[in-house]
Amino acid sequence: MIGNSVIKLQNIDVYQQKHLVLANVNLQIDKGEFVFLIGQTGSGKSSLLKIIYGELHIVNGEGNAAGYDLKKLLEKDVPFLRRKLGIVFQDFQLLTDRTVEQNLEFVMKATGWKDKTLIAERTRDVLEKVGLRSKIKKMPHELSGGEQQRVVIARALINDPEIILADEPTGNLDPDTSEEIVMLLRQISQSGTAVLMATHDYHIIRTFPSRIIKCEGGAVHEDAKI
Amino acid sequence: MEEFEASASSKKTKTIYISNVISISLVLLMVGLLGLILVHAKNLSNYVKENIVLNIIVNDGAKEVDIIALQKQIDANPSVLKTQYVSKELAARNLTKDLGEDFVEFLGYNPLLSSIDVYMKAEYANNASIESFSRQLQRNPLVKEVTYQKSLIDMVNQNIRIIGLIILVFATILTVIAIALINNTIRLAIYSQRFLIKSMQFVGATKSFIRRPFLTSGVLHGLIGGLIAIILLLVTLYFAQQQVPEMVILRNWTEFIIVFVAVIIIGILISGLSTYFAVRKYLRLKIYDLYR
Numbered sequence: 001m002i003g004n005s006v007i008k009l010q011n012i013d014v015y016q017q018k019h020l021v022l023a024n025v026n027l028q029i030d031k032g033e034f035v036f037l038i039g040q041t042g043s044g045k046s047s048l049l050k051i052i053y054g055e056l057h058i059v060n061g062e063g064n065a066a067g068y069d070l071k072k073l074l075e076k077d078v079p080f081l082r083r084k085l086g087i088v089f090q091d092f093q094l095l096t097d098r099t100v101e102q103n104l105e106f107v108m109k110a111t112g113w114k115d116k117t118l119i120a121e122r123t124r125d126v127l128e129k130v131g132l133r134s135k136i137k138k139m140p141h142e143l144s145g146g147e148q149q150r151v152v153i154a155r156a157l158i159n160d161p162e163i164i165l166a167d168e169p170t171g172n173l174d175p176d177t178s179e180e181i182v183m184l185l186r187q188i189s190q191s192g193t194a195v196l197m198a199t200h201d202y203h204i205i206r207t208f209p210s211r212i213i214k215c216e217g218g219a220v221h222e223d224a225k226i
Numbered sequence: 227m228e229e230f231e232a233s234a235s236s237k238k239t240k241t242i243y244i245s246n247v248i249s250i251s252l253v254l255l256m257v258g259l260l261g262l263i264l265v266h267a268k269n270l271s272n273y274v275k276e277n278i279v280l281n282i283i284v285n286d287g288a289k290e291v292d293i294i295a296l297q298k299q300i301d302a303n304p305s306v307l308k309t310q311y312v313s314k315e316l317a318a319r320n321l322t323k324d325l326g327e328d329f330v331e332f333l334g335y336n337p338l339l340s341s342i343d344v345y346m347k348a349e350y351a352n353n354a355s356i357e358s359f360s361r362q363l364q365r366n367p368l369v370k371e372v373t374y375q376k377s378l379i380d381m382v383n384q385n386i387r388i389i390g391l392i393i394l395v396f397a398t399i400l401t402v403i404a405i406a407l408i409n410n411t412i413r414l415a416i417y418s419q420r421f422l423i424k425s426m427q428f429v430g431a432t433k434s435f436i437r438r439p440f441l442t443s444g445v446l447h448g449l450i451g452g453l454i455a456i457i458l459l460l461v462t463l464y465f466a467q468q469q470v471p472e473m474v475i476l477r478n479w480t481e482f483i484i485v486f487v488a489v490i491i492i493g494i495l496i497s498g499l500s501t502y503f504a505v506r507k508y509l510r511l512k513i514y515d516l517y518r
Contacts, residue, residue, distance in 0.1 A: 053428070055512060076432075083430035095422065110431035155429065 004030045005064075006163045006194045007052060012061030014047045021047045025061070025220045027213065029163065029196060034189040036205050037198040039215030045198045048215060049165050052196075053085055054078040066162040083111050086156025086164040086193070090171045093152060094140040100127070100151050101136045107155050126154040130184060146177035153184060163194040170201055182208050242415045243447070249411040250451030251458070253404040254493045258459045260397050261485035267393060269476040271386040275351035276307055278379055280344040282363055283371040286314075288340065296368050297342050305350035305359060310343040317341065339370065353379050404492070409500040412444065416504035423508045437505050444501025445494050452493035456486045 007029040014022040021044040029035055039045045050056040052065045054073055063070035066084035068077065094103045104123045113119050127133045130150040140148055149169060156164050166185060170178035182197070182204050189195045199205065205212065214221045282300070284293050290313070297311050312320075317338040322328050330336050346356065353376060360372040416423075419440075426436045463482075467473045 079427070079430045079432045081430075082428060087428045089428065093425075095425075107429045107431075110426055110429055110435050159430065 006031055006033075006066060007196070008062075008064045009051070009070075010062045012051065012063055013059055014044060014051055014056065015059055016044075016047050016056070021218065022215060022220055023218050027220060027222075029194050031162070031194055032189055032192045033194045034186055034208075034210045035194070035196050036210055036212045037196055037215070038200070038205065038212060043215040044218070044220075045215050046167060048220065049167055049196070049198060052163075053087060053165060054081050079111075083159045084162050086153075086159075086161035088149075088152050088156050088164060088166040088169045090168045094148060094155075096140050098139075099136070100132065100138050100140070100143070103140070103151065104155055104158060107158050111159055122158060126157045127151075129157060129188070130154045144177070145173050146180055149173060149177075149181050150184065153181070153188070157188070157193070161193060163196060164188065166195065166197040168198060168200070170199065170204060175203065178204055179207060186210075242418060243443070246411050246415050247447050247451050247454070250408050250447055250493055250497055251454035253407050254451055254455035254489050255458045256400055257404050257492055258455050258485060258489040259462065260393070260400055261488060262459060262463065262482070264393055264397065265478065265481045265485060266473070266476050267389060269478055269481075271382075271389075272348035273475065274382055274386075275348040276345055278346065278351050278374070278382070280346065280356060280360065280372060280374045282342040282344060282369055283373065284340045284342065284368055285370045286339055288368050290340075292368055293340055293342070296366065300342060300344055300363070303359070305347055305355060307345045307347045309345070312341045312343060314338045314340045351379065352383055405496055405500075408496045409504075412447075412497060412500040413504045413507075416440065416501065416508060420508045420511070423505065424511075427509070433509050436509060437502070440501050440505045441498060445498045448493035448495070448497030449490060451497065452490035455489050455493070459486070459489070 005028050007027060009025050009027040012022075012025040013020055014025060025048065027048075037045050037048065047056060051058060051063065051070065054065075054068075054070065054077075057073070058071045061071075065081060068081045068084070073081065094100075095106060098106065101123055104126065105119055108119050108122065113122070123136065124133065127136055130153050132147060132150050132154065135143060135147060135151075140151070143151065153164070153169075164185065169185070170181050173181060178201060185195045185197060186208060212223065282296075284296070293311060297309050300306055300309050314336055317340070318330050318336045321338065322330070346359075350356070350359070356374060356379065360374070363369050363372050423436055467477075
């Protein structure tokens with residue numbers, strides 16, 4: 001982490017395979033900030049997120065995410081970078097054959113947690129944060145879409161990340177549930193974890209006025225208006 | 227609807243695992259059958275070879291004590307499996323039995339000579355070894371003549387070579403098919419889990435952590451497939467021996483156990499390695515490749 005910033009990208013060119021998607025990107029996100037990332041499909045939003053979570057490598061420029069130098073990031077360091085980031089995606093949901101508790105335990109075991117007492121404590125804590133303490137023994141199919149997304153957010157919070165990267169987290173939800181999810185993400189950002197949320201939902205953006213970054217015409221525009 | 231999807235997905239996973247184990251066991255059954263055919267073919271070839279007889283005709287008038295000493299000397303040779311002393315009286319009795327009339331009474335004397343029947347060990351039952359052994363024997367003053375069916379030995383060895391070659395070609399083709407089939411089934415099973423693999427990577431799991439449960443189930447499927455194949459092989463052996471009781475003479479449990487252990491090792495190796503490479507592929511894939 002550099003100073004107060006969780007993400008810092010300087011003069012970065014983002015390539016998707018051999019195609020230049022975004023040029024000369026400069027972006028800084030500070031601790032506890034809530035930022036919307038908008039742009040049309042194919043404008044480079046997901047590619048920008050990929051640079052941050054180490055799926056794409058930086059060719060030109062400098063970058064730092066949660067204290068990791070993205071330019072010098074080695075393959076073996078990627079899992080450890082991701083433990084500092086919470087990733088909430090539409091396509092990467094819960095394991096359908098395990099309870100909420102087992103889903104969270106699975107992530108903890110996958111990220112090096114060993115002490116059973118600490119695992120149980122942390123599971124209760126994160127479920128408390130997302131308001132699902134009572135659903136700990138439920139199977140994912142016994143939860144509503146909004147509740148499932150809350151569990152995904154709880155999963156992202158497990159390792160106390162410095163930033164949550166949310167790619168269309170409300171994509172499959174009705175407007176009321178979407179608002180609840182964004183409110184939850186806002187609360188999380190107020191407690192110190194930054195949130196970068198990619199979305200197409202302009203209603204949400206209007207309802208929760210925040211900093212907006214827009215991917216358009218191969219560039220990233222700061223403080224965009226919708 | 228969601229409940230249906232979850233139970234459908236769990237059923238799908240179970241179905242994939244079951245079909246995986248069945249495919250592995252069927253392929254291993256084929257490999258095992260070929261192994262058993264190889265063992266039987268080898269034992270049959272040894273049986274045939276070890277029943278080729280060398281007749282060592284002893285000079286008339288040789289003392290029985292000298293003949294028995296010669297027999298002991300021959301027995302001590304490492305290339306000899308067993309010997310049998312056939313006295314001229316025994317030879318006459320045998321021939322009388324074969325002819326159905328007493329030729330000694332008809333001729334007034336026994337024209338047959340005493341002999342030692344020598345059975346060679348399978349690995350020495352070839353013309354080169356027998357010729358050298360025969361030359362060595364002929365230097366002994368007691369030995370009048372050494373006879374054996376040279377053309378039969380050539381024919382047996384040639385046929386065994388051809389059959390061995392055919393089985394080897396079959397074994398190679400079958401092994402390639404076995405590897406391809408098991409590999410394909412496993413790749414499909416892992417393909418269905420590609421999003422799970424990516425999800426695990428997104429939450430910060432290391433590659434080795436992700437690989438571990440897949441490898442464990444890969445090895446376990448290979449082991450279960452191998453055990454099922456062995457049960458099927460034993461059933462096949464039982465019924466084959468019921469149909470052809472003569473097969474009992476070719477039975478060698480030590481070699482059968484070697485085949486069974488090999489079946490399990492092959493199952494574990496192919497299943498484990500295929501799983502390793504399939505998981506590695508999805509661990510290396512970028513997200514956009516998952517949809518292709």
